[in-house]
Amino acid sequence: MGSAVERTDEHVREYLIYRGFTSTLKHLDADVKADKEKGFRVDKIIDQLQLFIHNFDLNGLKDYWSYLDRRLFCRLEDVYRPTVNKLRTSLFRYYLVHTVQSRNPEKTQEFFQRQAQELQVQPEWRDWFVLPFIPAPEQNPAFAPYFSRQWMDTFLVSLHNFLSVLFQCMHILFFDSEVQRTASLQEENEQLRQILFALQGEVNLKKEDTVHHKLPPYVQNMDRLGDTELDLVTCQRNPTLTTTPSRNFFSTFLPQTRRAPGKTPQGVLPGSLPHPAYVGRKDTTAIQSVKPKDPTVSKDPKPMPSTGGTCEPQAGSTAYPRQRRHQDHEKERKELFSKPQSQIPEKRVECGDPEASPEGGTGGLTDSPPLNQTRVSREGGGVAGGLAVEQPFIKLSQEEYGEHHSSIMHCRVDCSGRRVASLDVDGVIKVWSFNPVMQTKATIMSKSPLLSLEWAAKPDRLLLLGSGVGTVRLYDTDAKKNLYEMIIDESLPRILSLACSPSGTSFVCSAAAHHGLAGRSGSVSEAVPRLPNPPPVPGQLLLWDTKTVKQQLQFCLEPGPVAINCTSFNHNGNLLVTGAADGVIRLFDMQRYDCAMSWKAHDGEVYSVEFSYDENTVFSIGEDGKFVQWNIHRCGVKQSEHSLPQDATGPFVLSGYSGYRQVQVPRGRLFAFDSEGHHVLTCSSNGGIIHRLNGEGGLDSVLPLGGHKAPVVTVDWCSAMDCGTCLTASMDGKIKLSTLLAQKS
Incomplete structure (x- = not known):
């Protein structure tokens, strides 16, 4: 009953603030106190x-x-x-x-x-x-x-x-029972989903001939979308039933119309371009056929790749495997854009006419397409080759939170998407909300330096704070008081990373010794020349029980004790991935509490590491400036690699007048994914940048968020609400909230 009353009071306060009834709010607070x-x-x-x-x-x-x-x-x-x-x-x-x-x-x-x-x-x-x-x-x-x-x-x-x-x-508040009922249903759904994933993993395990790693059987296919479910989704993406374009870059320039699976319209080449009016159209009118204007073009066209990823065999699929087709498409795309605009053959068709005009006329179609048939990029995009490229997101608004007065180190949204916790280099923590209005809920001042923070999973009002003197505090953001203070290890005073299990019963913390050289473990300071072979920073990785507030175990870090810079759980807490100062990524099995695999990932330290959406791969950013995707089912197998500029990986530099120069090493999250794992948000010198994962090992920049005057040092992406919210925090203490609306194709 007490929790229900508190929730009701909070809703009433938010409503009064939203309506601007400040006098009523004062009377409410006075009555609550009395x-x-x-x-x-x-x-x-x-x-x-x-x-x-x-x-x-x-x-x-x-x-x-x-x-x-x-x-x-x-x-x-x-x-x-x-x-x-x-x-x-x-x-x-x-x-x-x-x-x-x-x-x-x-x-x-x-x-x-x-x-x-x-x-x-x-x-x-x-x-x-x-x-x-x-x-x-x-x-x-x-x-x-x-x-x-x-x-x-x-x-x-x-x-x-x-x-x-x-x-x-x-029964003063009837809705409290509904809240409890909803929570129980969500827990039951999560248990049933895990059972489904386990069954899918058993089916897929029987299909595999060889095992390239030492992950236990129950973890081998414990991904968020099992292979069986992925195959089913792929089979349902038939081009005769959907107009969703495929995610490869070349297919975005093809007309999004309904076609029969496995058939190519007569007279259409894979590299040919339709009239710009039909790019991005959402009508379902079929284009019967298109004839090229250039008579020298070969009449035996190559089979066009399906834009829907159908499961049925396509014409020419035996002669052109998937990899060969991608290479041909990429080659044709480069040849297409290497030509001047005037040399690109223009093809115009009429939707109602089965064939184009023999003389190459317009067939009744005007030169200027209607505005409602073309979607033009408004922000961060452009027009390539005279064609409008559709934006995956629309930036609805951008707000600023400016309560900090020094550089931000961490900025994280809680599991429910209602509150944000931000930590600056002065040790000041702000707990604030942004929906419906931006409001500071609590301010935490610490006498000892703070180096890390993490939201607890259950209940989500608790905040884990790691200090520079070997302690971890459990802070209640609603009651605004410390619940516990755990002494980790006085010989390893710096708590570099914290990660709470999705079940909320335990958390891992990384403790490390002092390090005099510049690196991730340092704070804001002047850059120090890096030694060719710096000595490893000693550290340890510990598992603590949240309820009993006692240490459960210490993980074995091979080949030796090393500082763990970043940690991340998968969706059910069965796997833990870590990135260390020796450049090694370690994958831990949290049911056996041992290291399942490890591999050398970067030249230098690993700054940030996260699971992919399907949890079959791991992404990491290191000191060498590489953004790499790793296959967790084959130890050390690199699936893709992309080089990032220094303003996306650090160290971050802020210069000013009179020779002022401030250098900050990476400490918080350097990249974050959207709710579907198709786009990633990274740092830059003047704001966050949203990239599309193109499936070929590269990143395509689709939307720069901007808005900052200082380098962005950490990001987060909240998709708990209807509209996604991107958080970008910079060295001048400013945090930008960019509200995005995903465009449905």
Whole structure:
């Protein structure tokens, strides 16, 4: 009941703030502070009663119990009235015992003088009138049980249980049961989904002939979308049923129309271009045929690749394997764009005419296509070869959070997408929300330097804070207080990384020793020349239980103890991937608690590492400036590699007047994926940049977010809401929130 009341109060506050009712909000806060029911929090009601007793405030105790009787107990049935009377009698006896134990006989006599008229008619109080005249009542057989600690604790527990059951049966807020029911259904769906993935993994495991790694069988295909489900999705993407274009770069320039699977329209070449009016069209009118204007073009066209990824065999698929077709498409695309615009043959067709005009005329189609038939990129994109390229996102708005006064190190959104926690180099943490309005919820000041933070998974209001003196704090952002402070290891004081398991029962923390050289483990400082072969920074990786607040185990790091810079769990917490200062990526099996595989990933330190959406691969960014995709089913197999500029990987440099120069090494997340894993957000010198993963090992920049005047040092992408929100934090303490709308093709 208490949590439901708090949620309701918070919703009412947000509504009043949204409407601008500031005076009403002030009255609401005043009434909440003076609330005698304490928000239906039983522990606070018990504390208030004990406060009256310890202060010998008999009037306050009587008035407060009378209020509870009028407000709560009078609603009960008559059968519960004897229980209420017994609790009241025990409460006053508890008060008398306290006055005797405190050696305050004046308060004892005052109680009987003021309550004599009321108590003398009650049989249970007749023997108590001699209490002030007994020299040692705690030794008297009639009163000794009431002076025992057992009776006091039993009374408080009974009162607590009675009030708890009373509040649960009142049903003041009906929607709280719906919230609990929704949460239970979500947990049940998650369990059923894991069972489905496990069954899919068993089916796929039987199809494999060889195993190239030492992952256990239950982890080999435990991805978010199993291979069986991926094959099913691919089969359903038939070009006769959908107009969604394929994700390879060349097919975006082909007309998005319905075609029969495995057939190529007569007279159309794979490299030919339609009229620009038909690029990005969403109508379902079929183009029957297109004849080339150039008579020298070969009449035996190559088979056109399907834009829908159909499962049926296509014409020419045996002669042109998938890799060969991609190479041919890329070659034709380069030849196409290498020609001047005037040399590109223009083909114009008429939707209703089965053939184009023999003389190469327009066939009734004007030179200027209607505006509603062409989608032009507005931000961050452009027109390539005279054709409009469709944007995958539309930037709806961009807001700024400017409560920090120094460079940001971390900026993370919680699991629910409601709150953001940001940490700057001065050790100031801001907990704030951005929906419906931007508002600071809590400010955390720390005497010791803070190096890392992470949101807890369950409950999502808890925040893990790693310091530079070997401690990890568990902070409650709602109550605005520290719950626990764990001492990790005084010999390894720097907590570089924190990651909470999706189940919320445990978290891993990386502790490292001090390092005098410039690197990821340093803070904001001037750059120091890097040694050719720097010595490894000692460190350890520990697993802690969140509920018992005790260390469970220490992971074995081979070939030796090394500082772990970044950590990340997969969706169900069965796998943990880490990136270390020695450039090695390690993959841990969290059910056996050992390292399943490890490989040398980068020349230098690993700065950031994340699982892909299907969790068959791992992406990483290292000190060598490479953005690499790794196959976790084949140890050390590199699937793709892309070089990034320094402003995307660090160290980040901010220069100013009079020779001022500030250098910050990477510490927070350097890249983040969207909800489907098709696009990635990276840092830059003036804002975040959204790239498309093109499937060929490269990144295609599709939308620069901009808005910053200083280098962006960490990013995050929240897709919990209807519109995705990109967070980009820079060295001047500014955080930009860019709200995006995904365009449905």
